[in-house]
Amino acid sequence: MEHGSKNKLNLKLKVWRQNGPKEPGHFMDYEAKDISTDMSFLEMLDVMNNDLIRQGKTPVEFDHDCREGICGACSLVINGNPHGPQLGTTTCQLHMRHFKNGDVIYIEPFVAHSFSVVRDLVVDRSAFDRIQQAGGFISANTGNAQDANALPVNKTDSDAAFDAATCIGCGACVAACKNASASLFVGAKIAHLARLPQGQPERDRRALAMVAQMDAEGFGSCTNTSACSAACPKEISVDVIAQMNRDYLCAVAKEPKHKALTESP
Amino acid sequence: MATKLDAKVPGGPIEEKWDNHRFDMKLVNPANKRKFDIIVVGTGLAGASAAASLAELGYNVKSFCIHDSPRRAHSIAAQGGINAAKNYPNDGDSIYRLFYDTVKGGDFRSREANVYRLAQISNHIIDHCVALGVPFAREYGGLLSNRSFGGAQVSRTFYARGQTGQQLLLGAYSSLMRQVGLGKVRLYPRREMLDLVVVDGKARGITCRNLITGEIESHEGHAVVLATGGYGNIFFLSTNAKNSNVTASWRCHKKGALFANPCFTQIHPTCIPVSGDYQSKLTLMSESLRNDGRVWVPKQKGDKRSPQDIPNEDRDYYLERIYPSFGNLVPRDVASRQAKFRVDEGRGVGDTGVAVYLDFRDAIKRLGEEGIAEKYGNLFQMYEKITGENPYKVPMRIYPAVHYTMGGLWVDYNLMSTIPGLHVLGEANFSDHGANRLGASALMQGLADGYFVIPYTLGSYLASSKLEKVTTDHSAFKESRADVTARIDKLLHMKGSRTVDEFHRHLGKIMWDKVGMSRNAKGLKEAISEIQKLREEYWQDVHVSGEPTYKNEDLEKAGRVADFLELGELLALDALTREESCGGHFREEYQTPENEAKRDDEHFCFVSAWEHVSGAKSSWQLEKEPLEFEHVHLATRSYK
Ligand SMILES: Cc1cc2nc3c(=O)[nH]c(=O)nc-3n(C[C@H](O)[C@H](O)[C@H](O)COP(=O)(O)OP(=O)(O)OC[C@H]3O[C@@H](n4cnc5c(N)ncnc54)[C@H](O)[C@@H]3O)c2cc1C
Ligand code: FES
Numbered sequence: 001m002e003h004g005s006k007n008k009l010n011l012k013l014k015v016w017r018q019n020g021p022k023e024p025g026h027f028m029d030y031e032a033k034d035i036s037t038d039m040s041f042l043e044m045l046d047v048m049n050n051d052l053i054r055q056g057k058t059p060v061e062f063d064h065d066c067r068e069g070i071c072g073a074c075s076l077v078i079n080g081n082p083h084g085p086q087l088g089t090t091t092c093q094l095h096m097r098h099f100k101n102g103d104v105i106y107i108e109p110f111v112a113h114s115f116s117v118v119r120d121l122v123v124d125r126s127a128f129d130r131i132q133q134a135g136g137f138i139s140a141n142t143g144n145a146q147d148a149n150a151l152p153v154n155k156t157d158s159d160a161a162f163d164a165a166t167c168i169g170c171g172a173c174v175a176a177c178k179n180a181s182a183s184l185f186v187g188a189k190i191a192h193l194a195r196l197p198q199g200q201p202e203r204d205r206r207a208l209a210m211v212a213q214m215d216a217e218g219f220g221s222c223t224n225t226s227a228c229s230a231a232c233p234k235e236i237s238v239d240v241i242a243q244m245n246r247d248y249l250c251a252v253a254k255e256p257k258h259k260a261l262t263e264s265p
Numbered sequence: 266m267a268t269k270l271d272a273k274v275p276g277g278p279i280e281e282k283w284d285n286h287r288f289d290m291k292l293v294n295p296a297n298k299r300k301f302d303i304i305v306v307g308t309g310l311a312g313a314s315a316a317a318s319l320a321e322l323g324y325n326v327k328s329f330c331i332h333d334s335p336r337r338a339h340s341i342a343a344q345g346g347i348n349a350a351k352n353y354p355n356d357g358d359s360i361y362r363l364f365y366d367t368v369k370g371g372d373f374r375s376r377e378a379n380v381y382r383l384a385q386i387s388n389h390i391i392d393h394c395v396a397l398g399v400p401f402a403r404e405y406g407g408l409l410s411n412r413s414f415g416g417a418q419v420s421r422t423f424y425a426r427g428q429t430g431q432q433l434l435l436g437a438y439s440s441l442m443r444q445v446g447l448g449k450v451r452l453y454p455r456r457e458m459l460d461l462v463v464v465d466g467k468a469r470g471i472t473c474r475n476l477i478t479g480e481i482e483s484h485e486g487h488a489v490v491l492a493t494g495g496y497g498n499i500f501f502l503s504t505n506a507k508n509s510n511v512t513a514s515w516r517c518h519k520k521g522a523l524f525a526n527p528c529f530t531q532i533h534p535t536c537i538p539v540s541g542d543y544q545s546k547l548t549l550m551s552e553s554l555r556n557d558g559r560v561w562v563p564k565q566k567g568d569k570r571s572p573q574d575i576p577n578e579d580r581d582y583y584l585e586r587i588y589p590s591f592g593n594l595v596p597r598d599v600a601s602r603q604a605k606f607r608v609d610e611g612r613g614v615g616d617t618g619v620a621v622y623l624d625f626r627d628a629i630k631r632l633g634e635e636g637i638a639e640k641y642g643n644l645f646q647m648y649e650k651i652t653g654e655n656p657y658k659v660p661m662r663i664y665p666a667v668h669y670t671m672g673g674l675w676v677d678y679n680l681m682s683t684i685p686g687l688h689v690l691g692e693a694n695f696s697d698h699g700a701n702r703l704g705a706s707a708l709m710q711g712l713a714d715g716y717f718v719i720p721y722t723l724g725s726y727l728a729s730s731k732l733e734k735v736t737t738d739h740s741a742f743k744e745s746r747a748d749v750t751a752r753i754d755k756l757l758h759m760k761g762s763r764t765v766d767e768f769h770r771h772l773g774k775i776m777w778d779k780v781g782m783s784r785n786a787k788g789l790k791e792a793i794s795e796i797q798k799l800r801e802e803y804w805q806d807v808h809v810s811g812e813p814t815y816k817n818e819d820l821e822k823a824g825r826v827a828d829f830l831e832l833g834e835l836l837a838l839d840a841l842t843r844e845e846s847c848g849g850h851f852r853e854e855y856q857t858p859e860n861e862a863k864r865d866d867e868h869f870c871f872v873s874a875w876e877h878v879s880g881a882k883s884s885w886q887l888e889k890e891p892l893e894f895e896h897v898h899l900a901t902r903s904y905k
Binding site for chain 2: 039040068069073088124128145193
């Protein structure tokens with residue numbers, strides 16, 4: 001496990017290939033040779049893709065960008081685990097020192113009812129943006145704000161808001177859930193804003209609108225298995241789901257007329 | 266100095282310029298705003314804040330990005346913080362001091378009026394972000410907390426643990442999403458702008474590729490706002506996100522927009538060093554770590570003891586030794602160069618010898634591991650994930666890496682480029698940082714441009730221009746689509762022997778070796794001819810796989826590398842013609858006996874803005890924008 005170890009790995013990769021959302025998909029076998037244990041998982045795929053290109057074959061499409069675990073672009077179900085075996089780690093931050101020579105690695109996209117495959121390992125997660133559009137914001141137009149220190153915020157609340165706000169919107173929670181529920185993602189946004197004084201005026205509206213949109217997108221319901229939190233690279237706690245449920249129920253109780261509007265069809 | 270460039274800096278005392286200008290600018294009345302369509306390319310801090318603010322005013326905004334969601338823009342990765350002149354710590358800060366530090370930090374190569382406006386606006390940014398729910402760090406009293414960054418002797422940096430960019434971007438993204446929900450913004454994700462469409466001399470639209478279907482699309486608007494980020498990835502290895510690129514800016518440059526100060530690139534002193542040739546990017550360890558970490562190398566060359574076994578008397582805390590008043594918090598260019606000098610002397614550490622230590626031992630003694638985790642927890646975790654070493658126990662190994670580009674498309678005080686209607690914001694423009702950007706100032710600038718400058722200046726452009734109706738059937742759109750399609754076909758048909766990545770790495774090596782942390786005339790001339798040769802080879806021998814009709818990352822990269830191969834030459838040319846050292850641009854020929862940068866204000870106190878000339882022997886012509894310093898007097902920077 002030491003840095004600079006001269007260990008090299010030879011691996012067998014079984015990679016999901018699919019030409020488009022409506023095309024059939026299948027696993028293809030590839031070999032990854034002489035993989036340094038200091039490489040990241042995506043660097044290993046870079047090496048594989050460059051080999052494929054040199055052989056005149058079509059490289060495997062996968063999403064990635066920051067490669068620092070913060071943008072939420074990378075995905076991949078690795079040997080059955082969203083973002084691979086290491087807890088609290090995105091695929092781009094997973095390093096090959098966590099694998100052994102000769103390992104067989106299955107690589108699949110984050111599939112779920114509401115995430116369709118775009119191509120190979122790339123999926124469409126735009127449902128998340130639509131949920132945010134429904135209510136994941138504070139309605140403050142530019143230019144309206146008072147002095148930033150005019151309203152002190154209890155440090156405990158602000159730290160708790162931060163813990164929820166670290167969600168990177170990757171969708172691992174959905175991929176990990178047997179019901180493909182987006183509750184951890186939606187709960188994280190609701191909790192972030194609900195824990196701050198600035199988020200109070202729209203708190204009820206937000207919970208109702210975001211939950212309604214989550215249902216409309218076809219995400220499943222939460223049955224409290226906590227698989228989402230275990231797969232979350234930012235280790236967001238299921239507390240946020242409890243908060244979402246509480247806020248939603250309070251809002252419904254206060255405004256029963258909304259219930260009909262927001263129940264899933 | 267005669268010049269075509271008019272910076273349009275308003276008259277009057279510096280403190281009043283922006284206020285006066287806001288009063289003098291023409292307004293679009295509220296009912297008319299909805300008649301204007303504005304194209305905003307990019308959804309990083311600059312683009313998202315601009316799109317949201319323009320939509321709030323009533324304009325119809327079309328927002329484009331290459332990512333699947335606007336929230337993934339490179340800004341998300343910014344770690345350390347954002348500056349503002351609030352003076353909450355009561356330690357002597359003021360708008361004037363932030364202005365002064367930024368001009369000085371930029372080594373006197375920025376425009377005073379722009380920087381002053383930036384400092385003025387900085388406070389409003391913090392207010393607005395807090396209103397949007399950005400969870401900045403707070404003290405137990407509930408008020409906002411601050412820390413220090415390089416090049417400043419006050420604590421003016423606001424932060425959200427090591428994830429400030431993420432929290433600020435999610436704030437701007439939430440405003441953008443709200444406007445999408447309200448129907449004022451139409452979102453076009455996974456679109457890559459590949460050309461600017463100019464009609465009657467004005468920017469009226471863009472041509473882009475739908476990255477999912479491969480379709481070449483045209484979009485028209487009354488103005489184009491470009492916020493597509495910096496070009497640091499020209500070096501292949503940088504701290505930028507993998508998809509960051511220069512294509513949108515470069516396409517505008519080739520349509521007539523002048524490119525300013527391309528050689529002003531920033532090398533960040535504290536990054537995780539390269540570990541092998543497979544390396545795909547470099548990871549930054551935030552500058553904020555220099556608040557508590559101490560940088561050192563062994564006094565003796567080739568001291569192979571493990572760092573814990575090297576006693577204090579055998580350690581050289583070289584930044585504290587050379588710069589006693591700023592110590593570990595000297596500006597980035599200075600810290601980077603000093604690290605390079607130590608490695609060149611043979612005192613580098615780690616397996617490769619190309620690194621120095623950043624040590625938290627003393628801070629941990631003072632604050633405990635918990636205290637350190639509270640401030641930098643996620644950075645320490647990231648370091649451990651990448652290197653497999655625990656930085657609470659052994660010092661981090663760090664080395665400089667390309668991080669930020671101060672250069673970019675030339676803009677006037679209104680953030681408009683030399684093409685009327687094309688406005689450029691954020692890292693994509695050249696405006697406020699001169700030859701070196703201070704830490705925590707890019708987030709400030711991106712949000713200042715997007716939230717508080719463009720909503721005013723764009724309105725004035727629209728109100729004072731005659732803009733005929735154009736549709737995407739106009740010949741300019743058709744020609745642009747044809748050009749873009751032809752270029753894609755050409756790239757796909759070469760089927761040569763080398764991959765796009767191989768060319769990109771090769772270009773990156775030339776850039777790092779000869780146009781990197783220190784430069785000289787001989788190396789720069791060699792770089793120019795090597796890049797020209799590599800570019801020729803590229804257009805004969807690159808192998809781009811697959812088809813244009815589906816998601817094809819290899820094709821996306823191929824277009825970007827083709828543009829980097831052109832920019833590389835201009836970057837080296839700019840470095841060659843700037844015969845002085847300033848900020849991030851260090852010419853070995855121009856240094857003091859103590860190896861500090863030696864500026865030449867008599868001959869080089871100007872912005873170099875390059876015009877692309879096609880068909881000529883040399884592809885670029887230089888225009889100069891003279892710089893005048895009325896407030897911060899030209900002086901040698903000293904951090905001793
Ligand atoms: C690791 C790291 C840490 C940093 N930390 C700090 C910090 O602590 N403080 C600080 O002040 N600065 C920091 N910076 C610098 C700062 O993050 C950036 O300068 C800033 O975020 C740039 O914002 P932007 O909006 O200009 O562009 P970006 O955030 O780069 O956004 C560019 C946008 O343009 C889009 N785009 C690009 N090309 C095209 C195209 N052709 N067509 C369509 N869309 C396109 C992208 O999709 C994206 O939405 C850091 C930078 C790095 C790399
Ligand atoms: S690539 Fe950004 S989180 Fe993995």
